[in-house]
Amino acid sequence: MNRSSEDQPSDPDGAPSPGQANRVTSEQASWFVQARDIHGSVYVGGLRPTGAEPPRQVPAVPATFTGRTAELEQLERISAAGAGEQSVIMMLVGPGGVGKSVLATHFLHAVTERFPDGQLYADLGAFGVGGGRDPAEILDGFLRSLGMAPEQIPVEVADRAAALRSRTSGRRLAMLLDDAASAAQVRTLLPGTGGHLVVVTSRRQLAGLVAEGAVPVEVAPLTEDEAVTLVRSLLAPHRVIDAEAARALVRHCGGLPLAVCAAASRLAMRPGQDLTAMVAELGNQRRRLGSLSRDEEVSVRVVLQTSYHALADPAQRAYRHLGLHPGTGIDRAAAAALLNTDPEEAEALLERLVEASLLQPEPGPEPTQPRWRLHDLTRLHAAEVAHHDENSAAVEQARERLLDYYLSTAMAADVVLNPHRWRLAPLADPAALTERFVDADAALSWLEAELDTLRTCVRLAHDSGHHHRAWQLCDALSSLFIRRQHYSAWRETHALGLASAEALEDPTAQARMHTALGALELHLNQTHQATEHYTRAQHLAEACGHKLSLAAALEGHAKTALRTGQPNTAIPHLDRILHIHQDLGRPRGVALMRRYLGQAYRAVGQPSTAATHLRAALDYFDSTTEPYAHLRARTELAQTLHTAADPQAHTTARQALDLAERIGARHEVARLHELLATIAQHHGHTTTAHTHLTHAHTIYTDLESPNADTTARKLAEWANPPEPE
Incomplete structure (x- = not known):
């Protein structure tokens, strides 16, 4: 199922970012364009944006790779x-x-x-x-x-x-x-x-x-010779290797590279430690663990246990706490929150674990943002020692710090992406939140990179009874989901958020989750399911008297009605929301509802009333501070003026087109070219009409929009007009 940007919400919550809007997707290797006259831009695309490198996602090879x-x-x-x-x-x-x-x-x-x-x-x-x-x-x-x-x-x-x-x-x-x-x-x-x-x-x-x-x-364990070579590569600068002791060491490691690296790294960190003594220690540990387990990876557990005990206390604590992290990777800011220290100290502790081969570095989204991850066997061991060596109060405090870090950072990213969005969750200091990210691209990049971890944090918060954090974290992911359409994550997180809101018996939080789930279903064109969620949200909001929650639910009903071609149903909802925003002194909400009312009244054949509402919306939205909201209002006004045969329709549409091209809103560019084609055709300017419609068709095709078929049929009709009767 393909979706165009028309499926986005009409307010800036759904405005595609410039980077997203200019994605190109056609699979043609090259293009040849022939035309007599070209006015404006021509849009063509390939598998990747021009100049983009093919994906190179395979991780780097450790420098210690040997043998095989x-x-x-x-x-x-x-x-x-x-x-x-x-x-x-x-x-x-x-x-x-x-x-x-x-x-x-x-x-x-x-x-x-x-x-x-x-x-x-x-x-x-x-x-x-x-x-x-x-x-x-x-x-x-x-x-x-x-x-x-x-x-x-x-x-x-x-x-x-x-x-x-x-x-x-x-x-x-x-x-x-x-x-x-x-x-x-x-x-x-x-x-x-x-x-x-x-x-x-x-x-x-x-x-x-x-x-x-x-x-x-x-893939078998390393041969004894290969494993000894690996030990020598890790220890060569640090000591003379006793051959028999090295062979005994790798036998205790079972030839498994993970265990060999951990054991050798421990020796490298302690040049004075006796290799023979370490071999004896591993032997004792192996006998103890081997008697308790038939695990085929007992060799790894032996080495991890001894390596853990060889760490200094701060590094041991860092290792235990990493076992509490719900995701697959961690950066230094999250580690600082988990360890209750500053980022510099957290990074130093993580590097100690890297030196001990208990932690693996991995690339971050930017070279200046390193990340680390635990091998899954190491993670299991870290979780085991956290369970045995940490008291329950310390575990709970670490979990709360980590959840609060991800919640506050996700909120910060959401505020940067959409500063005007109404939020139910309280923001401690909105100004301070916006300082965490330099711009919207950085905020979106962080949310994308951490999405897997954020999903597991929602589940962790729900499962551990931190229900306030669970639904608030869902709310903080709103702008990400609307812009980037991670529908599986959207459904999973908000189902958990709704369950947490129900566990709290908080009707406003429940209404917020139902409204968000309704938006998801509307994105997927599941209008019946969307209506069910919006109805539940409306009843909850009315029962607790929360007016903004009620306005959000009614807006969902209105959008659903407009989507399904029922503008007469949408108008009463929009009027009611308009009065709520007026009563609460929210001029932006009033302006948004006037734009929706403009769409609805045009659809029921009242263009004069529609134009009045749309001009009022334009008076509020500035083209520089809120360009997408301004664009949508101006586009709707141009369409309405054309419906009313107003000569200002062409000028208004051209102004909207200029703005759409400037901010990279490509679906709106296509829509405006289509409107300008219709206006030109109405006035008998067939060449101009054909040029505009060709532009619209090219963009719709590139975006894989269903509108491409409509414009193609129209182009064919205009090229071959029907014979007069």
Whole structure:
């Protein structure tokens, strides 16, 4: 299902950002345009914006990578066998900590040049937080990376999978699907026909994939010689290595690179520590843990336990607290909140854990914003020691600090994105909040990068009884969801937010969640479900006497009525909302309702009344401080003046077009070209009309808007007018 920006709310909550509005999506490799006269801009597009690099998402290879000669040769043979137009699927199977992901990333970086259309990466999270990521969200990320604008991405998983296959058909991409849980999970994410290479890692033999042609590759622990070489590479500058002690060390580590790196890093941090003594300690720990567990990864647990106890107290506490973090990655600001310290000290502690190979650095959204993550086995261990070594009060305080950090930062981003939006959740200091982000792009970038963590924070807040934080965090995600259409996350978080609001028996919070869920359903054109949510929100707001909540619910009803072609139903709702805003002294709300009333009265054949409302809205909205709201009001006025055969329609539409082009509101640009075409055709200016309509059709096609079909038919009709009767 494709959606145009007409599906956005009419107020600036739904205004597409300039970056979003200028996304290009057609899959043509090149274009040739022939025309006699061109007025204004021509819009063409490709798989990615011109000059954009193909996605290169595969993580970096650790500098400590060593050995694996036989495995790399095997991967090369398998990959070469599928050279040409046939896709190859390789499945790397082995226990946790054996180095499957590092082997896969090393190989994919080595063959980068064979896949000019890019590399895609997803951590499927089979053994991570939550037991596996939602395929819909992974597909959403892939499609965005390949140039598909958010409003064009289908809603259903099957449709997204089909879109990925279409978008990758005939191309050459490499894909790493890390930590897969099942064949079905992988199958949904596979690209279309073409010379692709798909590398899957899993702790399980995924027989379903093998039956479909995937080639399994067993990844065994390092050989003793390879593991000793890894130890020497980590310790060479620091000490002379006793060969027998090194071999005993790697045997205790089971040859698992994760364990070997953690053990060797501990020695590197303590040059005076005796290697033989450490081997004896590992032996004792292994016997103790081995008697309690049949876990195949006991070698990792042995090393993690000894490495943890070797840390200084502040680093031990940092490690325990990281086990409380609900997401897969963390930056230094979040770590500072979790550890109750300043960002500089938090980063120093995290780097101590990196040195001990208990934490892995990873790229952040910007080079100046580093991030870190725990391997899933390390996360489990950190959570275990937090449970045993932290008192319950300290755990609760850390959880509250972390939730408050993400809540306040998400609120700050939301305020920057839409400073005028009405909010139910209290803002401690709105001015201070806006200082956290330099601009809207930075705010949106942070929300996108942290979305997975923010989702898990909503669940954590709900499950741990922090119900105020749960629904308020949902409210803070409003602008992100409206602008970027993360529908799965929207539904999941707000269902939890509604449950938390119900647990609090807070009718205003419940009404806010119902209104947001109604907006989601309206975005998806599920008008019956939207009406149900708006009706529930209306009843709750009326029962508790909260006027702004009532206005929000009634606005939802009005938008639904306008969407379904029932302007006579919308007008009473809009009149009621108008009076609420007047009573509360909210001139901006009054102006918005006047714009909606203008649309509604035009639809019922009263253009004079419509124009009066729209001019009143224009008097309020300034074209510089609120350009999108001003644009929508001016566009509606131009349409209304044309309906009334007012000669000012052309001038008003041209003014709106200039503003739409300046702010990058491409759907509005197309809509205005279409209106100007209609005006020109009405006055007999057929050449001008055809030029405008061609512009509109080009943009609608680029945006994959349903309006492209309408304009195409109209162009055909104008080129071949019907014979006179």
